[in-house]
Amino acid sequence: MAPAVLVENLRRAFGATRAVDGATWSAEAGRVLALLGPNGAGKTTTVECLEGLQRPDSGEVRVLGRDPWQAPAAHRAAVGVMLQDGGLPTTTRPLPLLHHFAALYADPWPVADLAGRLGIDRFARTTVRRMSGGERQRVSLAAALVGRPEVLFLDEPTAGLDPHGRLEVWELVRAEAGRGAAVVVTTHSFEEAERLADDVVVMSDGRVAAAGPLPEVRGERALEEVYFELTRRGAA
Numbered sequence: 001m002a003p004a005v006l007v008e009n010l011r012r013a014f015g016a017t018r019a020v021d022g023a024t025w026s027a028e029a030g031r032v033l034a035l036l037g038p039n040g041a042g043k044t045t046t047v048e049c050l051e052g053l054q055r056p057d058s059g060e061v062r063v064l065g066r067d068p069w070q071a072p073a074a075h076r077a078a079v080g081v082m083l084q085d086g087g088l089p090t091t092t093r094p095l096p097l098l099h100h101f102a103a104l105y106a107d108p109w110p111v112a113d114l115a116g117r118l119g120i121d122r123f124a125r126t127t128v129r130r131m132s133g134g135e136r137q138r139v140s141l142a143a144a145l146v147g148r149p150e151v152l153f154l155d156e157p158t159a160g161l162d163p164h165g166r167l168e169v170w171e172l173v174r175a176e177a178g179r180g181a182a183v184v185v186t187t188h189s190f191e192e193a194e195r196l197a198d199d200v201v202v203m204s205d206g207r208v209a210a211a212g213p214l215p216e217v218r219g220e221r222a223l224e225e226v227y228f229e230l231t232r233r234g235a236a
Helices: 043-050 094-102 111-117 133-145 163-178 190-196 214-218 223-233
Strands: 005-014 017-027 032-036 058-063 079-082 151-155 182-186 199-204 207-213
Touching: 005 043, 017 043, 017 182, 017 199, 032 043, 032 163, 032 190, 043 058, 043 151, 043 182, 079 133, 094 111, 094 133, 111 133, 133 151, 133 163, 151 163, 163 182, 163 190, 182 190, 190 223, 199 214, 199 223, 207 214, 207 223, 214 223
Parallel strands: 017 207, 032 182, 032 199, 079 151, 151 182
Antiparallel strands: 005 017, 005 058, 199 207
């Protein structure tokens, strides 16, 4: 069976800067993949190519077997995206916004249930512009989840959340993988990667320094130790 997400020899440059330089990895349905790397490693560029927001210079990216740059609306409806900066309209309140998103899907997650799971009902009367960073994170995650997507791209999903909030999000993310979704999480948190990931990709200088199941990548050492060794010496 083909992977849900495929990155093969991906290259993307901005002028003389090679943001992604021959990256290859894949993500499977029913598993969580953590994408790790320092700032400038090429993580965001890679994910934006997978989301159809950027076009590769060369190589191949596939999501559910399709080129995301040319994918039709039906394909996009099967992909949930949580951007690091939210991308939410600032003057609306969360529940009307989520009901609007839910109406776009054939079998959406009931908004009342989703809002309760993420604690959004506690600040339901607050407009997006007046929310805290953690509250906006919850709404952004709900917007990515409401369509029950087959593939989820989550960029720093627990940034700004307190410890209890992080545990709630981790539980939801694991549940999404449990129902069969492929989940790609971009994170700087080693704890998050250890708690969530089945598979890990470490990027450095636009290339893949390591990729595979978490136990194989970390071996007998802590993931943090392996990560710093890989990113300090660069990709092989």
